[in-house]
Amino acid sequence: MASTLVKEYFREDKLPHIWCPGCGNGIVTRAIVKAIDSLGLDKDNVCIVSGIGCSSRAPGYLDFNTLHTTHGRALAFATGVKMAKPELEVIVITGDGDSSAIGGNHLIHACRRNIDITTIVFNNNIYGMTGGQYSPTTPTGDKGTTAPYGNLDANFDLCELTKGAGASYIARGTAYAAKQLEKFIAEGIKNKGFSFIEAITACPTYYGRKNKKGSAVDMLQTVKESAVMDKAWDRLSEEQRQGKFKIGSFHVEAKPEYTEEYKKLIASFNKGEE
Amino acid sequence: MTIRLMQGNEACVEGALRAGMKFYAGYPITPSTEIAEISAIELPKVGGKFIQMEDEISSMGAVIGASLTGLKSMTATSGPGFSLKQENLGYGIISEVPCVVVNVQRGGPSTGLPTSPAQGDIMQAKWGTHGDHATIALYPNSVREIYDMTIRAFNLSEKYRTPVILLLDEIIGHMRERIEIPEDDEIEIIDRKKPTCSPDEYKAYEVKEGDIVPEMADFGTGYRYHVTGLVHDETGFPAGATKAEALIRRLIDKIEDNKDDICTYEEYMLDDADIAIVAFGCTSRSAKSAIKSLRGEGYKVGMFRPITIWPSPEKQLEKLSKRVKRIIVVEMNDGQYFLEVDRIAGKNTLVEKYGRLNGEIIPPHEIISVVKEAYNG
Amino acid sequence: MATTTTVGLKSHTVEEEWCKGCGICVAFCPKNVLELENEIVVVKRLEDCIQCGQCELRCPDFAIWLGGK
Numbered sequence: 184m185a186s187t188l189v190k191e192y193f194r195e196d197k198l199p200h201i202w203c204p205g206c207g208n209g210i211v212t213r214a215i216v217k218a219i220d221s222l223g224l225d226k227d228n229v230c231i232v233s234g235i236g237c238s239s240r241a242p243g244y245l246d247f248n249t250l251h252t253t254h255g256r257a258l259a260f261a262t263g264v265k266m267a268k269p270e271l272e273v274i275v276i277t278g279d280g281d282s283s284a285i286g287g288n289h290l291i292h293a294c295r296r297n298i299d300i301t302t303i304v305f306n307n308n309i310y311g312m313t314g315g316q317y318s319p320t321t322p323t324g325d326k327g328t329t330a331p332y333g334n335l336d337a338n339f340d341l342c343e344l345t346k347g348a349g350a351s352y353i354a355r356g357t358a359y360a361a362k363q364l365e366k367f368i369a370e371g372i373k374n375k376g377f378s379f380i381e382a383i384t385a386c387p388t389y390y391g392r393k394n395k396k397g398s399a400v401d402m403l404q405t406v407k408e409s410a411v412m413d414k415a416w417d418r419l420s421e422e423q424r425q426g427k428f429k430i431g432s433f434h435v436e437a438k439p440e441y442t443e444e445y446k447k448l449i450a451s452f453n454k455g456e457e
Numbered sequence: 458m459t460i461r462l463m464q465g466n467e468a469c470v471e472g473a474l475r476a477g478m479k480f481y482a483g484y485p486i487t488p489s490t491e492i493a494e495i496s497a498i499e500l501p502k503v504g505g506k507f508i509q510m511e512d513e514i515s516s517m518g519a520v521i522g523a524s525l526t527g528l529k530s531m532t533a534t535s536g537p538g539f540s541l542k543q544e545n546l547g548y549g550i551i552s553e554v555p556c557v558v559v560n561v562q563r564g565g566p567s568t569g570l571p572t573s574p575a576q577g578d579i580m581q582a583k584w585g586t587h588g589d590h591a592t593i594a595l596y597p598n599s600v601r602e603i604y605d606m607t608i609r610a611f612n613l614s615e616k617y618r619t620p621v622i623l624l625l626d627e628i629i630g631h632m633r634e635r636i637e638i639p640e641d642d643e644i645e646i647i648d649r650k651k652p653t654c655s656p657d658e659y660k661a662y663e664v665k666e667g668d669i670v671p672e673m674a675d676f677g678t679g680y681r682y683h684v685t686g687l688v689h690d691e692t693g694f695p696a697g698a699t700k701a702e703a704l705i706r707r708l709i710d711k712i713e714d715n716k717d718d719i720c721t722y723e724e725y726m727l728d729d730a731d732i733a734i735v736a737f738g739c740t741s742r743s744a745k746s747a748i749k750s751l752r753g754e755g756y757k758v759g760m761f762r763p764i765t766i767w768p769s770p771e772k773q774l775e776k777l778s779k780r781v782k783r784i785i786v787v788e789m790n791d792g793q794y795f796l797e798v799d800r801i802a803g804k805n806t807l808v809e810k811y812g813r814l815n816g817e818i819i820p821p822h823e824i825i826s827v828v829k830e831a832y833n834g
Numbered sequence: 835m836a837t838t839t840t841v842g843l844k845s846h847t848v849e850e851e852w853c854k855g856c857g858i859c860v861a862f863c864p865k866n867v868l869e870l871e872n873e874i875v876v877v878k879r880l881e882d883c884i885q886c887g888q889c890e891l892r893c894p895d896f897a898i899w900l901g902g903k
Contacts, residue, residue, distance in 0.1 A: 184835065184836030184847065184849050184903045185849065185896065185899075186847070186890065186896065186899035186901070187901070188899075189896045189899075193896070194683075197694065198852060198895075198896065199851065199852040199854070199895055199897075200895070202894065202895075203854075204854035204855060204856040204894075205854070205856030205857070205858060205894060206894055207894060208894065209893070209894030209895055209896065210891075210892050210893075210894050213891075213893075213896060226681060227677060227678070227679045227681060228677060230676055230677065232522070242683070243683055243685070243694060243695065246681055247681055248676040248677060248681055248682070249681070249682075249683045249684070250522070250525065250676075250683075250684045250685075251683065251684065251685040251686065251687070252518065252521075252545075252548065252686065253518070253544055253545055253548050253686055256514065256515065256518040256544075256545060258515075259510065259514065259515035259516075259517075259518030259519050259522070259545075260518040260519065260521060260522035261522060262482075262508065262510070262515070262518075262519050262522065263480070263482060263508075263518060263519030263520060263521060263522025263523035263524075263525075263530070264522040264523065264525060264526055264676060265522075266480070266482075266506045266508055266519070266523060267479075267480050267506060267522065267523035267524075267526040267527075267528045267530075268526040268527075268528075268675075268676065268677050270677070271526070271676065271677045288511050288512060288515075289511060289515050289518075292510070292511040292515075358892070359892070361891045361892055362891060387856075398856075398857070399856045399857070399858060399894075400856070400857050400858055400860075400861040400862075403858060403861075403862070403892070404861070445501070445506060448501045449501045449504055451501075452501055452502045453504075
C-alpha cells in the first residue's frame with residue numbers, strides 16, 4: 184500500500200527502494216515529486232535523467248520518462264533530450280561525485296549554456312554506492328575509505344561553482360527542511376534556464392560511520408542545526424559560521440535560454456516560407 | 458540526375474540529412490571536423506538541431522538522449538575522440554538506442570598523427586567498449602559510397618536498434634570526387650518501429666513475435682518507460698545476473714543472426730584468382746589499381762572488399778579461402794583485420810598481412826611487389 | 835500489508851514492508867506519537883497527533899503517511 188502521492192508518481196511495484204535505513208535520498212526524492220505535483224506537471228512530459236551512484240537510482244522508482252545513464256553523464260544525455268524535445272520538462276538527479284567529479288565538466292557547461300534543465304544534487308559528501316570513498320564535497324579532514332588519515336583535498340562549494348559557471352537559478356536546501364527543499368525545486372523547475380539545487384542529505388552507513396557522526400537521526404539533527412538561512416548567515420561572524428553552512432535560494436537571473444535561442448535560429452530560416 | 462563535386466566528409470552529412478538526421482552533437486577533431494561544421498550549417502535549415510558539446514563523451518551522451526525522443530542522431534570524431542565515445546557507445550548498445558557514430562580515422566595511438574590517414578581503429582570499432590557485444594561497422598571507399606553508407610548506417614541503426622559505426626579514411630573524408638546524387642526511388646529509408654499497443658501494455662524491451670528488436674517509443678509520447686545501462690529484463694528495469702545471459706545473447710544474436718542482411722562486400726576479379734587481396738577503404742582503391750596492372754601481366758589476382766567490416770562477412774571469406782591459394786590482407790595498420798581473416802580463412806589457405814604505420818597510403822606499386830613476391834618467392 | 839490506525843477523524847497508515855526502522859519519523863514527531871517496535875514504526879498515541887505530516891515529509895522510505903490506505 185502507498186500514499187496517494189506515491190501511487191500517483193512512483194512505480195509502486197519497484198518499492199521498497201535499495202537505499203540504506205535512514206538514507207536521506209528518499210526524503211529528497213519525495214521532495215522532487217512533491218514539487219512536480221505542486222506545479223501540476225503532466226507525467227508524460229517529464230523526463231528524469233540520472234547518472235550512476237546511490238541517488239541516480241531514484242528515476243527507476245519514478246513514473247515518468249526515466250533515463251538512468253552512465254557515471255557523470257546525466258547532463259550530457261539530458262542536454263540531448265532537452266535540445267531534441269524542448270517541450271519536455273527535464274530534471275536531472277545526481278550525486279556529489281557524479282555531478283562534480285566525473286561529471287564536473289558537463290555540469291559547468293550546462294550552466295554556461297543556461298539550458299532549461301533542473302538539476303538536483305543529492306549531496307551526502309561521500310561515494311556511497313562504492314562503499315564510502317571521499318568525494319569532491321567531503322569536508323577537508325573528514326575520512327573516507329580512500330582518505331583513511333583524513334581528506335587532504337579542499338571541498339567544492341557547488342552553489343558557488345555553478346554560479347560562476349552561469350546557472351540562472353541556484354539554491355541549497357536540506358533533507359531536514361524538506362518542505363523548503365520542495366519549494367526550491369519547484370522554483371528551479373519554473374525557472375526558464377539552468378537551475379541548480381543542492382540538497383544536503385546524509386549517508387549514515389558510510390560517511391556517518393566513518394566519521395562517527397552517529398545514527399541517521401543524529402545526522403539529520405546535525406543537518407538541521409548546521410543549516411543557516413542566507414539572511415541570518417550574513418550576520419554571523421566567521422567564528423559563528425564554523426561547522427555551519429548556508430541554505431536558501433541564492434541566485435535568480437533572467438538570461439537567454441539555450442533551446443529558446445536555437446528555436447529562434449531555426450525560425451530565422453523559415454521566415455521566407457511564411 | 459544531380460551531379461556534384463563533393464568532399465567525403467561533406468557526403469557524409471549529405472547522406473545523413475537524406476536519411477533523416479535531425480540531431481548532431483560533436484566536438485571538433487581533425488580530420489572529422491567538416492562533418493560537424495556542415496551539420497551546424499545545414500541542420501537548423503531543416504528544423505534539426507546541432508550542438509557542440511564540451512567533449513566527445515558528452516556528444517555521445519547527447520546523441521543517445523536525442524535519439525530517445527525520436528530524432529535520428531549522429532556524431533562524428535577521429536581516433537582519440539573515438540576512444541572517448543566508447544563509454545556511451547556501450548550504453549547505446551545495451552539500451553538499444555539507434556544512432557550513427559562516424560570515425561574518420563587518423564594515426565594513433567593517442568594524438569598520433571592527427572592529419573595523416575590510418576586504418577588503425579578496426580579492432581577498436583569492434584571491441585572498443587567493454588563487455589561482450591556485437592558491432593555493426595561500415596567501411597566505404599569512395600565519396601559516393603560514403604553518401605550511401607551513411608544512409609545505410611542510419612537504416613541499420615534504426616532497424617537493429619544499435620549504434621552503427623561508420624569508419625572513414627582521412628584520405629577519402631578529405632578527397633573531392635564527382636558523385637551522382639541518387640534519386641528517391643534509388644534509396645531506401647528505414648525508420649524505427651514504434652509501438653502500436655497502449656502505454657499500459659507496453660514493455661519497452663520485449664521483442665514481439667516475428668520482430669528482431671523491441672518496438673521503440675519516443676520519450677514524451679505517453680509511454681513512460683525506463684532506460685538503463687544496467688542489465689535489464691523485458692520491462693527495461695534492472696534485473697541482475699539471472700537476466701544477463703539472455704539479454705546479452707539477444708543483443709549479439711540480433712546482429713550475428715542477420716549477417717545476410719547486414720553484410721555487404723565487393724568481389725573483384727576473384728572468379729579465377731589464385732591470390733586474393735582483402736582490402737577496404739582507400740587501400741582497396743590502391744589494390745584495385747594494382748590488380749588491373751597485375752592482370753595485364755597475367756597474374757591471377759583479385760580482391761575481396763568487406764564494405765560491412767563488422768560483423769565480418771564470414772561465410773563469403775570462408776568460401777573464398779577454399780578456392781584461393783593465398784589471401785593477403787592489405788591494410789594501413791599492423792594487421793588488425795588480418796586477425797579476423799586469418800581466424801576465418803587460416804584453416805583453409807595461407808593468410809598473410811601487409812601493412813604500414815607511417816601515415817602514408819599504400820601505393821599500388823607496393824601491392825604489385827607483394828603479389829609478385831608471393832607468386833615467385 | 836499496511837496498517838491504518840484511526841482515532842476520530844485522524845488516521846495514519848504504516849506500510850510495514852517498506853519501513854526500515856531508521857527512527858527519523860519517531861525522532862522528529864513533535865508530539866511523540868510514534869515508536870519503533872521490532873524496528874518497525876508503530877502509531878502509538880494517535881490521539882496526540884496534530885496531523886502536521888512531518889513523519890510523512892521525512893520518511894525516507896515512503897512508509898508512513900497521513901490518512902488511510
